[in-house]
Amino acid sequence: xxxxxxxxxxxxxxxxxxxxxxxxxxxxxxxxxxxxxxxxxxxxxxxxxxxxxxxxxxxxxxxxxxxxxxxxxxxxxxxxxxxxxxxxxxxxxxxxxxxxxxxxxxxxxxxxxxxxxxxxxxxxxxxxxxxxxxxxxxxxxxxxxxxxxxxxxxxxxxxxxxxxxxxxxxxxxxxxxxxxxxxxxxxxxxxxxxxxxxxxxxxxxxxxxxxxxxxxxxxxxxxxxxxxxxxxxxxxxxxxxxxxxxxxxxxxxxxxxxxxxxxxxxxxxxxxxxxxxxxxxxxxxxxxxxxxxxxxxxxxxxxxxxxxxxxxxxxxxxxxxxxxxxxxxxxxxxxxxxxxxxxxxxxxxxxxxxxxxxxxxxxxxxxxxxxxxxxxxxxxxxxxxxxxxxxxxxxxxxxxxxxxxxxxxxxxxxxxxxxxxxxxxxxxxxxxxxxxxxxxxxxxxxxxxxxxxxxxxxxxxxxxxxxxxxxxxxxxxx
Numbered sequence: 001x002x003x004x005x006x007x008x009x010x011x012x013x014x015x016x017x018x019x020x021x022x023x024x025x026x027x028x029x030x031x032x033x034x035x036x037x038x039x040x041x042x043x044x045x046x047x048x049x050x051x052x053x054x055x056x057x058x059x060x061x062x063x064x065x066x067x068x069x070x071x072x073x074x075x076x077x078x079x080x081x082x083x084x085x086x087x088x089x090x091x092x093x094x095x096x097x098x099x100x101x102x103x104x105x106x107x108x109x110x111x112x113x114x115x116x117x118x119x120x121x122x123x124x125x126x127x128x129x130x131x132x133x134x135x136x137x138x139x140x141x142x143x144x145x146x147x148x149x150x151x152x153x154x155x156x157x158x159x160x161x162x163x164x165x166x167x168x169x170x171x172x173x174x175x176x177x178x179x180x181x182x183x184x185x186x187x188x189x190x191x192x193x194x195x196x197x198x199x200x201x202x203x204x205x206x207x208x209x210x211x212x213x214x215x216x217x218x219x220x221x222x223x224x225x226x227x228x229x230x231x232x233x234x235x236x237x238x239x240x241x242x243x244x245x246x247x248x249x250x251x252x253x254x255x256x257x258x259x260x261x262x263x264x265x266x267x268x269x270x271x272x273x274x275x276x277x278x279x280x281x282x283x284x285x286x287x288x289x290x291x292x293x294x295x296x297x298x299x300x301x302x303x304x305x306x307x308x309x310x311x312x313x314x315x316x317x318x319x320x321x322x323x324x325x326x327x328x329x330x331x332x333x334x335x336x337x338x339x340x341x342x343x344x345x346x347x348x349x350x351x352x353x354x355x356x357x358x359x360x361x362x363x364x365x366x367x368x369x370x371x372x373x374x375x376x377x378x379x380x381x382x383x384x385x386x387x388x389x390x391x392x393x394x395x396x397x398x399x400x401x402x403x404x405x406x407x408x409x410x411x412x413x414x415x416x417x418x419x420x421x422x423x424x425x426x427x428x429x430x431x432x433x434x435x436x437x438x439x440x441x442x443x444x445x446x447x448x449x450x451x452x453x454x455x456x457x458x459x460x461x462x463x464x465x466x467x468x469x470x471x472x473x474x475x476x477x478x
Contacts (some may be wrong), residue, residue, distance in 0.1 A: 021173040082301040085143050086310040086346070087264055089302055099151035102431045102447060105153040113160065113452060119213075120227075124466025131456045133161030134231070135207035138200040140167045140221070142212040143312055144267045148234075149212045152435070152446040154187055155205075163190070165206070167196050197221065204228050208455060212233070215366070215392065215440045222442075233454050234442025235435070238394025239366045240417075240426040241274040241387045245380075246281055248297075250400035252423055253285065255401070257372070258292045260425035262350045266313055266370030270395040270419065270427035274363060275374045276383050282376050286354060289374075290336050293350055297342065311346040311369060320348045320369035323362060327373070332356040358386045366392060380405060388416045394437030395429075397421035418445070 028397050048057060081092030115129025137157040141149045144155075148164060164187045174184025190196050200206055201224035210233040211221045218236040225232040231335055241261060244253050260272035277285050300311035311317055317340060324338045337351030348372040363373045377383040387396055396415040399422075400406060407421050408414055418437035421430060429435050434449035436442065445451040471477060 011389060023035065053475045057312065066103050074114045081147060082309070084146050085267075085312050086301050087144075088306050088309045089304050091264060092301075094145045095145060098148045098431060099155075099459070102148075102151045102155045105431055105448065106159045109156070109452060110159040113456075115458065118271050120462065120471045121472065124468060126462060126463045128461050128463070130459045130461050131160075131453070132459065134455055134457050135162060136205060137162045137164045137455060138167070138198050138203075138209040138212045139164055140209070140213065142201065142269075144269075145212075149446070152365070152431070153210050156452050157210075157425075158186065158471070160452055162208075162455055165190055165200065167192065167200060170297075198224065201225050201230075206230065206231070208233060210444070210446070211442075212446075214368075215442075216440055232456075233444040233446070235437075235444050235446055236267070236394075236440060236442040237366045237392050238269045238271070238391045238417075238426075238437060238441055239274065239364065239390040240270055240272050240395040241276060241390075241397075242272050242426060243377075243383050243398040244278060244281065244285060245385060245397075245400040245405065246278040246400065247401045248281070248424070250281070250285065253399050254288050254292055256397075256423075256425040257285075257289055260297070260397075260427050261372040262293070262296055262308055262370055263427060265309055265348075266350070267312060267316075267368055268427050270429065271368075271370075272372065272397075272426045273366065274387075274390075276358075276377050276386065277374060279376045279378055282374075283454060285334060286352070286374055290352060293336050296350060298347065299434045307394075308350060308370075309347075311348060314346060316369060317348055319367055320351075320371065323365070323367040323369065323371055324351060324353070326362045327353045327356060327360075330356060330360045330362055332360070332362070332373070335374075344404055359389065380390070380408070384409070384414055391440040392437065393417045393439040394441040395419040395421070395426040397424060397426050399423050417441075465476065 048063060081087050081095055082089055085466040087095070113131060115131050118127040118129070120127040137153070139150065139153040139157070143155075154164050154166065163185070166187060167190045173187050173189075177184045177186055190200075197211075201209055201211075201221050206225075208231045209221065209225050209454055211218055212235045215237040218234045222232050222234060240260075242253075244257075255274055257272060260270075261275070264271070266273075275289075296308050297306055298308045299306040311320065321340065324334065327333065333352040333355045335352040335354055336350035339349050339355075341347035341349055348369065350372075352372050352374060354374045356373055356375065358375050358377075360373075363375070375386075377386065391414050396417040396419065398405070398409050409422065410420055414420065416438055418441065419426070419433075419435070430448070434445040434451045435447045435452075436445040445454060
């Protein structure tokens with residue numbers, strides 16, 4: 001996939017120190033001026049014009065193609081992410097851009113990885129930390145971010161010097177690697193179902209297994225990996241909350257809650273599923289939010305004007321309907337939505353439910369669908385506790401102008417999540433920060449900050465460059 005002339009293909013490097021080939025390969029991913037070969041020369045490099053790929057023409061392909069094959073070629077200029085999981089066009093393009101960005105980030109990171117030099121208590125000794133590649137990294141990705149999650153893991157893992165086995169992707173990268181004098185097998189692809197994932201989790205040759213998916217499956221993966229004393233990186237579910245205080249700027253609240261709850265049709269791990277409103281503004285916010293929901297443009301995800309597409313599967317539609325029914329049975333009122341949309345595809349109405357207690361069983365259940373539970377609160381202390389009472393701990397956000405409250409929220413008595421925001425939605429994280437959460441979210445971290453450490457092994461090294469042999473702690477052994 002590509003957008004604006006930028007390739008969305010991952011690359012790698014051999015073990016540290018960084019090789020020139022790595023930087024050249026990554027450069028192929030970044031936007032550069034068009035000063036290279038002529039259009040005719042560029043066309044000659046396409047796969048379809050190479051003899052060993054002659055079969056592509058037999059399928060009816062040309063140099064430029066509509067992009068999607070379903071018995072016939074169609075969907076000119078459309079995004080493959082939308083075809084794979086139903087994400088709207090702008091989000092699909094954004095996901096490809098995220099892949100490009102994390103590759104750019106990884107290039108710089110490759111020059112910065114290193115351990116500290118520590119003071120030694122012994123004369124004539126040096127104490128250092130050495131970081132080395134962990135080895136083979138297995139990556140099991142999720143349906144909802146088929147490009148971005150792959151990019152977070154593969155780009156960071158490979159600049160750390162690791163080879164990777166990827167499950168759940170349909171992306172060709174070997175040629176980019178080989179064109180830059182790197183073995184294509186540095187990043188290998190395996191397609192399959194649960195049998196492949198199980199084999200990866202149990203295989204002792206897998207030095208690190210990164211899994212992105214549901215908490216239920218993540219627990220199974222963690223147990224299989226732990227049984228062999230392996231290392232896992234888990235990025236699992238989230239039952240994320242937005243808290244709106246009485247002093248909040250509602251011009252920020254409404255679009256933030258809308259995007260966080262409705263974006264990707266509620267199929268992000270960072271989707272807002274709980275909206276806590278101070279009792280003094282509850283009715284006003286619900287009214288404004290319902291009006292905003294009514295204006296959401298629902299349609300073909302390939303249409304650039306669409307803001308809301310289908311759910312991933314028929315099973316997801318059933319889970320949506322079951323959750324709405326449970327919410328009603330537990331005392332909730334459906335303000336808007338709650339039904340299947342009568343059109344081809346897995347479309348459901350984005351839904352707002354009010355009137356439930358904060359600890360209702362359905363409120364504590366992560367349903368991967370566009371259902372937002374709106375809940376009243378009175379005091380800061382209680383609502384901070386309610387934010388933390390669910391099993392997951394991925395993302396959270398408050399809306400307030402009170403600086404004291406903001407720092408209480410960020411502190412030890414505030415949110416227990418891995419992502420703690422102020423005056424922005426729960427979703428839409430940047431690549432520069434570490435992404436992941438606590439508790440049943442798995443504790444793993446991907447993408448930025450010092451997440452690279454999970455893809456490496458650390459050695460504490462003591463070097464004696466003197467002619468004496470003093471022992472630590474002043475021990476005399478003579």
